[in-house]
Amino acid sequence: MEVICSDKTGTLTKNEMSVVAVITADDLFDTTDPNEHDNQINQTSSNQALTKMVETALYCNDTKVTYKGGVREIIGNPTEGALLDWANQMALTENVKEISKLPFDSAYKYMATLVDVEDKRYIYLKGAPDVLLDLVEKEVSHNQVKVFDESPWNEKIATNAKLGQRLLAAAYKEVSNTKETLTHEDISSDMILVGLFGIIDPPKKEAIEAVRVSRQAGISVKMITGDHKDTAMAIAKDIGIENYADALVGKDIEALSDEELEKVVMSTDVYARTTPEHKLRLVEAIQRNGQIVGMTGDGVNDAPALKQADIGIAMGIKGTEVTKDAADMVLSDDNFATITSAVKEGRRVYENLKKTIYFSLPTAFAQGLLVVVSLLADRPLPLSSVQILWLNMVTTITLSFALGFEPLDEKGMTRPPRDPKENILSSYAIFRTVYVSLLLAGLGFLVNSFLGSKGTSIPIMQTTLITTLVFGQVFYMINCREIIRFSITKTILSNKVLWYSLAILAILQLLVTYAPFMHVALGTTVITGQHIGISVLAGLAVFIIVEIEKTLTRTFFKPKN
Structure with a gap:
């Protein structure tokens, strides 16, 4: 993913709205100042604009705020919840009855209600300031209804918006007591602007x-x-x-x-x-x-x-x-940070998939080469079918499983997104597959020839060859922890599955070598420490050669990885 398009509220911000400012034509009320709180409550009955702001917040509202077990819970829109929290503090008591309403819709960006308040019928309107400023014709100033002057309001909107406040405009008009339904045409004329709500939703x-x-x-x-x-x-x-x-x-x-x-x-x-x-x-x-x-x-x-x-x-x-x-x-959780976590996990999975492929292909081809070359050379097969099946089904799968749990490397989230057309089997992957396959198979033939020249029995030769391939795969699996960089890093200790896999493999290999029932099943036998030492040296040779190749590749070819 190269671009994330995100909405703001609740994703980038906390979605914990609070009214921090109430703006009328004549006043700016800071609702966060506790010293001004009582003064604002006292003005509710004498300041017409402030009264209508409270009424709009209360009556043009579809949300409820409840407290369950002392925990505040909003049933509805968080913005309307913030308006209710503020309005409920203003000690306004009126007889109210809702008659009709126009719910909020992003297409027209406002909400309107038709309400009876103290035997009078009003339309209350709230919404985006740029929309409401086009609908109103009058405003409340100094407790009087005057002709609307847009310029000062645009300045107020710009000033408070630059403080990071989300602004909602409030308007109203009185209508006939016989009116029963509310339409969009009803708010297209004679609406009176009373003020703005400044709402803060802080970033997460x-x-x-x-x-x-x-x-x-x-x-x-x-x-x-x-x-x-x-x-x-x-x-x-x-x-x-x-x-x-x-x-x-x-x-x-x-x-x-x-x-x-x-x-x-x-x-x-x-x-x-x-x-x-x-x-x-x-x-x-x-x-x-x-x-x-x-x-x-x-x-x-x-x-x-x-x-x-x-x-x-x-x-x-x-x-x-x-x-x-x-x-x-x-x-x-509606949290933007979760998207970033998903990107990180996606990159980790993709990188581990590559590591598994880099490991699995050469080890599988090496086992195949042992058989194919022997057949072409008209020589006895170095391993029986059951022994090859054991290597494939137990050894290879156990080791490749560990690579799937590797953590993302420290530079994983500093690289740009990969090209979606990128082939997972790059030219380097093919080169690596070919030479490691030849390396593992060559070492297998070398160990087999050495033992054969000493007159070693076939069961010992086969058991030593299995052990050689196991150690070769173990060391090469460690090589594959980092495709290009040096593989022994501090994160090797954090992949517990790797150590569990190695422990399980060690137990299985000990059974193959020393358990009589495995000797019967696989045709193996007990081998000495000298034979095990030869296997370890062969595996170590694989590790050293691959790490030298990776160093040369980093130095001269500077691949992306």
């Missing part, structure tokens, strides 16, 4: 580290959010995302042709005020640059973008079933 510490690790691994991280541009830029800066200064908003994306977007998308990492349709276009534009793209999403409308991405990543907690079905991977 683990997300900051995960973004750093991703960049180090050559993976570009792009934030795609529905928040205000300045908010997105501030959070992106805190998290460590590159190229945040030239953020694009949804309107910018719509204004670009597919060809123009294809050029821009690789140099821009932050996208604000976006819709699911924008996400799909961004994924397609990145893919046209030849990149492998991962895309996160949680809503039903995100499904097309997740399906289009090379790796669709759904949120396990807040994600819908449709999103999970469309995705290739589901994050059980």
